[in-house]
Amino acid sequence: MNKNDLTRRQFIAAASAGSLAAVTSGTIPAYANLTGKASKLAILGGNPVRKNKSWPDWPYWDKKVEDxxxxxxxxxxxxxIQSKTGTVPTLEKKFAQLIGAKFCVATGSxxxxxxxCVEALGIGPGDEVITSPYTDPGxxxxxxxxxALPVLADLDTESYQLDPDDVERKITENTRAIMPVHMMGQPCxxxxxxxxxKKHNLKVIEDAAQAHLAEYKGKKLGTIGDLGCFSFQSSKTIACGEGGAITGNDEExxxxxYTVHNHGTSRRGLTEVAGPKYxxxxxxxxxxxGQWDGIEERFERRNENAAHLTYRxxxxxxxxxxxLYEGTASGSFYLYAMTYxxxxxxxxxxxxxxxxxxAEGVSLSPYIAKGLHREPWIENILKTKVYKKMYSAKRLRQYRDQIDCPNCDKVCREMVMIWASGPLLGSRSDMDDIADAIEKVYENRDKLNSI
Ligand SMILES: Cc1ncc(COP(=O)(O)O)c(C=O)c1O
Structure with missing residues (x-):
């Protein structure tokens, strides 16, 4: 069977189930014959794979956005609050519809x-939330x-996502919620x-900040847990500079x-709880x-290009x-990531x-240099009055002692990625350039240590 005979969904499902090789076996020539690119590395004076070509610009902008x-x-x-039919209420309806949630509240990030979400669930001092060390500080x-106390569980080194076994190990009597982070826009x-x-009666807040439109077992990310959260910051696959959204199906x-994000003032006009203005x-x-019409098309294109890159x-x-976990039907491809x-x-x-x-004209980079378990906030919060008062000395000692996340350290050392929001909207030949550059470097691997 040729890859072109597969639909995108079948292809990604095959890749996620680890059965890609079987699906495509017989169609791919032996690796060494595939490229024939053992030519001189550009960094050593050879011709680069890619010259004078640019990647699609990001964030997206056209006349419709301007208008x-x-x-x-x-x-x-x-x-x-000036109008019930202004752009924010309209966006909330359209975003909820797009991802199949009943409700949406837009935020500033x-x-x-x-x-x-944390505040709306009544999570506060004395409570613990389990999340990933491999994420944005947000x-x-x-x-x-x-x-509340962010408890960091370690990663699955191959998916870069939270390891469910470590999540379960980190549950204490004070744990109130799990915050899985869908890294690179792929499902945890x-x-x-x-x-x-369910077993431990915990809430789930999905951090889908990178994962717009990605689908897992028939549901879009951000609609599986109790609440889902998105970012529209400039680099994301749907972007407006700074912006965010909460999605959920539970009206109450x-x-x-809504009340929390509106400085504690409800839709009924009463100031009811403590809340920031978000x-x-x-x-x-x-x-x-302004960019709505092309959102699904761009999402499909990133998925098709990513499938081609994975194939190459x-x-x-x-x-x-x-x-990718079994059940992954599509990803947002905020980043296309791989282990080196x-x-x-x-x-x-x-x-x-x-x-x-x-030097071959393709920029890959590491992503997160060190996990959040290695940043100074931990020592700093443990010294504060509120944490000392709200958590026992024994718990804080144990918290500090268990902060290691060796799998996260490994991912930080080994992962390389191409930022994909713009580049994965490129042509098939752009994708081939990425793969060709990597293959060329592999074929010249004996020269790498002389660089
Ligand atoms: C996984 C993740 N969570 C949270 C955030 C925070 O979103 P924002 O930058 O819109 O505040 C980001 C942003 O990069 C992110 O990537």
Whole structure:
């Protein structure tokens, strides 16, 4: 069977189930004959694989986006509470519809969305939330802002996602919620995570900040847990500079989210609880609505290009694309990530591999340099009055002692990625350039240590 005979969904499902090789076997020539690119490395004076070509620009912008912002400017409706039919309420309806959630509340950022959810669930001092050390600081900021304790569980080194077994090990009597982070826009092992949450009566807040439209077992990410959170920050696959959204199906809980994000003031006009002011403004929503028509098409294109890239890279020893869990139907592809195994590259350090690939005209980079378990916030919060008061000395000692996440350290050392929001909208030949550059460096691996 040829890859072109497969539909995208079948193809990704096959890749995620680890059966890609079987599906495509017989159609791919032996690796060495596939490229014939053992020519001189560009970093050593050879011709680069890719020259004078640019990647699609990101964030996305066209005349429709411009018109939408101008329309909002002229309308003088610049704040969501001025109109029930302004851009923010319209965006909330459209985003909920797009991902198959009943309700949506737009916020000023993904971090604000996550913090709103933590507060709306009544999680605060004395409570614990289990999440990943391999994420944007916004994830734990949302827990710390509520003066709750972010407990970091280690990763599955192949998917870069939370390891459900470690999540279960980290549960204490104070655990209130799990915050799985769908890294690179690919689903966590949500089947296991939801099972664990159910067994221990925990809430689930999905950090889908990178995972717009991605689908797992028939549901879009952000609709599987109790609440889902998205970011529309400039680099994301749907972007407006800074922005965020909360999604959910429980009307009462989503109403609480609205109240919390609206400085504690409910839709009924009463100031009911403590809350920050996290409202999205109408200009941000105007930018998002202006790009609406092409969102699904761009998502499909990234998935098709990613499937092609995975197909091209599958025979390169030492380059292992991010593992996808069974049930993954599609990903957001905020980043296209892979593990670099230096033992297949003449033991050359990742930095040498990256330099050589960059000289070929393709920029790959490491992503998160060190996990959040290695940042100074831990020592700093443990010294504060509120944490000392709300958690026992024994718990805080144990917390500090158990902060290690060796699998996360390994991922930080080995992972390489291409930022995909723009580049994965490129042509098939752009994808071939990425694969060709990597293959060329592999074929010249004996020269890497002389760089
Ligand atoms: C996984 C993850 N969580 C949370 C956030 C925070 O979102 P924002 O930057 O919109 O506050 C980000 C943003 O990069 C993210 O990637």
């Amino acid at each position: 939408s912002v101008v329309k909002t400017t002229k309308s003088r409706i610049w704040c969501r 993904g971090t604000q969305a996550l913090h709103t 994830t734990i900021a949302s827990i710390l802002s509520a003066r 092992d949500m089947g296991r995570i939801m099972q664990i949450a 809980l989503m109403d609480k989210c 409202r999205m403004n109408e200009f941000e929503a105007a930018v998002l609505l 890279l599958k025979d390169v020893p030492g380059i292992v694309p991010q593992k 195994r230096k033992e297949h590259f003449n033991n050359a350090d990742r930095s040498k591999f990256l330099k050589a690939v960059a």
